[in-house]
Amino acid sequence: MIIFVTGGIVRVRIVQLILLLGLMSFSSCSCEREVFVRQSGALISVNPMALDFGDVPMGLSSTRTIEVLNLGQMPLKISDWVLVDEESVFSVELGVDQVGVSSSETISVTFSPTAIKEYQGTLTLNTDAENTKLTLIPLSGQGLPDSICGDCDEPPEDRCMSEYDLLVYDNVGACVEGECQYQASQIYCEFGCDPDTHRCKGDSGPIEESDAGGQTPLLPSDAGNGDSLWEPDESDAGVYIPEGDYVQEVQVGSQWTCVRWSTSDVECFGINKWGQLGLGWWDGMSEDSINPTPQPALIPSDRAVVAIETGNTSTTVTTESGDLYCWGGCPHRRPSNTQGQNKHTPEVVTGITSTRAAKTGWGHSCVIRDDGDLECWGSNWFGGLGTGDDLFPSNGGPVVVDGVSNVVKLAVGYHHTCALQDDGKLFCWGWNHRYQVATPMDDNEVCPNSDSYPCVLSPREIQGLDSDFIDVAAGVNNTCVITAADGKVYCWGDNQSGAIGNGVHQPFAREGEPIETEDLGQRAVKLSLGSTYALAIMADGSVKGWGQNSYGQLGNGSMTSPQNSPLAVVGLEGPVIQISAGVNHSCALLENRSVWCWGRNNYGQLGDGTSVDSASPVQVVFPE
Structure with a gap:
């Protein structure tokens, strides 16, 4: 049997010897037969x-x-x-x-x-x-519903939403008398979610989902990365200082926005589920209200506000005297690693040493003290407080972070913290499931009291770059820096949605070493990280963004997502002096002191008087 294969046809030539029977003798002949067998196509x-x-x-x-x-x-x-x-x-x-x-x-x-x-x-x-x-x-x-009301002693059970997604509920405060409010969040399980135990499989524990097409509410809005490039000073040559009242700062929360005026007034707009607008009321378990118009927070009139900071569910301001006021789901009101209580009007944070800067993440806050040391408080889940363990502080209040000093910049992520010293060295610690605190040094870096999740319990210096840093920013699962030598941006951590900006994204991808962000074209001078995306102010005052863009939060005029390389924010009418990135929306303060926002607007967080999403910047409309 001889077989020939040509294209999609198999030709079989069979040479057979046929014996013919006669009555008295045998005769034989040689015969050829061609058999065509059709090969099937794709099925x-x-x-x-x-x-x-x-x-x-x-x-x-x-x-x-x-x-x-x-x-x-x-x-x-x-x-x-x-x-x-x-x-x-x-x-x-x-x-x-x-x-x-x-x-x-x-x-x-x-x-x-x-x-x-x-x-x-x-x-x-x-x-x-x-x-x-x-x-x-x-x-x-x-x-x-994204939150539910239930028995304070019997929280809702965790459950597997899919093969790798674990749904959990966090107690975020009181709901109605005798019941607590539970906020839904999700965790990505690296080795799968066990449907029998409703827990993540494997010793490495869960990994929070950061890119499944868009959102996660458990986010530090900016993690302290929206500071102005400079404060206005009449002695600064060439600095534009408008006449009358003007906006000095804008900060973006998970689904709300706040601005600080030159008069020290603070106005906020967007979601008010936890009372984070500071208006004296909150939505609670009722239908979430849309608040598209800036409204003044109820800060005592005799307190001069010099800075604002937004976390996942809270807003904090620093006063001229160094005091802190907080409202919403404030970390200082957390009686344990997982529980919290809401405050609907500004409340003084007690026990804090006079501070230069404050930053807030999901459940913990940190401040740079006047002496350059660092104090942190709130949840210590996954070691975000840098105390060398993952236990809730016994004093329930601020703790001094050992191992860092002379801190000049601070970034607070979902459960990780980074501090930049005046010598240009950068230290990070906390949850490390996506290598946001850099590549693990060994398999023993786990949180013993947080179900053995991967974490770094004490400050660790970030290595791998022959340069000091001038800025640091932290998102949910990422960390980025700007180098002092050449103004380049380097990022590490989660790269499922292109948040590193190196031209690629991959499911479950994580980078434990600093990777250069490509195609910036010029020096970067300021960073702000959202949930799964990043923004950078360039030397000429323009802004570029990369990463997740499902709601147009990159401001490039489209909702194409992800964007693996930096693209310019379009439509800004002048140089930008400050940016702030959130879960799915972003805002910028221009040199002329107008405020522009873009991205998701389902709660009016863009401040343009509507609830319509926008892939390009729209100007915030302030009431006269």
């Missing part, structure tokens, strides 16, 4: 054939995968795909356009509900498969 199969995300709280995202199998004898080509999704709550990531013979590829689909309702969608794959050209995959999911 597609998908698993599962329908994707149901189940219940997902608003503001969170769940990512699941679809396996595309090729059961045929030729490569399967995926020429196109179409997502039918009227509510824009589903997103698709497909990294290949071909599936090899007897191979499979995966499609990632993310569900990010924005309302309490049932959602439906359809993903259609257009391929050259012989069995079907169009493969339809139904998508469905149910949006749930």
Whole structure:
């Protein structure tokens, strides 16, 4: 038997000897037969054939995968795909356009509900498969409230939202009499979520999801990275100082914004679920209100405010005397690592030494004291306080961080902290699940009292760059710096959504060494990190951004996401002197002292009088 293969046809030539029987003798002949066997083309199969995300709280995202199998004898080509999704709550990531013979590829689909309702969608794959050209995959999911009210002694149970997503509820304060309010958040489990125990598998513990198409509410808005380049001083040559009252500072919270005026007044707008606007009331468990107009916070009139800072659920101001006032879900009101209480009007933070600067993350705050030492307080989950352990401080108040001194810059992330000393050295500590505190030195760097999650309990110097730093910024799972020598930006940590800015992004990617951000074109002078994206002020006063852009938070005029390399923010009418980045929206203070914001606007956090998202900057409208 001789076999020839040509294209998609297999030709088999069989040489047979046929014996012919006669009555008296045998005769034989040699005969040739050509048998044509058609080789099958590509054959597609998908698993599962329908994707149901189940219940997902608003503001969170769940990512699941679809396996595309090729059961045929030729490569399967995926020429196109179409997502039918009227509510824009589903997103698709497909990294290949071909599936090899007897191979499979995966499609990632993310569900990010924005309302309490049932959602439906359809993903259609257009391929050259012989069995079907169009493969339809139904998508469905149910949006749930992002916070619930329940028994203070019996919190809601954690549960697996998907194979790798763990849903947890944090106690954020009182709800109604006798009950507590629980805020939903999600954790990404590196080795999967165990559906039997509803916990992350493996010793390395959970990794918080930072890119599943968009959002996570557990975010330090700017983590202390929105300071002005300079404070206005009439002695500064060439500095524009407007006549009358003007804005001196803007800070972005997770879904709200605050500005500080030259009169020391502070005005805020956006969500008020935890009382973070400082208006004397809060939304609580009722329907979240939309507050698109700046309103004055109720700060005592005899206190001159010199700085503002926004965290995940709280707003803090520093007064001229060095005192701190906080409102919302303030870290100083946390009686343990996980519990907190809300304050709807400004309250003095007691026990703090006179301070030069304050920064707030998800559940902890830090200040630079007048002597350059560092004090931190609040939750010590994952060692964010730098005390050498992950226990809640026995005194319940501020603790001095050993190992750092003469601190000039401070950045506070989700559960990690970084301090820049006057000698240009940078130290970081806290949660290290995405290497936001740099590559682990050994396998023993875990939090013994935080379910053995990866963390660094004491300040560690960041190595790998032959330069001092002039700025540092921290996001949820990232850290970035600007080098003093050449103004370059280097980032490390999570890179699932391109937040490092090196031209690539990959699922589950994390970088433990500083990686240079590419294509900036000139020196960077100031940084601000959001949840999964970054902004930088350039030497000419322009702004560039990179990373997640689902709601236009990069301000480049589009909502294409992710953006793996820096792109310019468009439409700003003048040089920028300060920026601040949040979960999904950003703001800038221009040299002419106008304030511009862009990105998500579902609670009026852009301050333009609407609740419409914007991929390019819109000017904040202040009441006359």
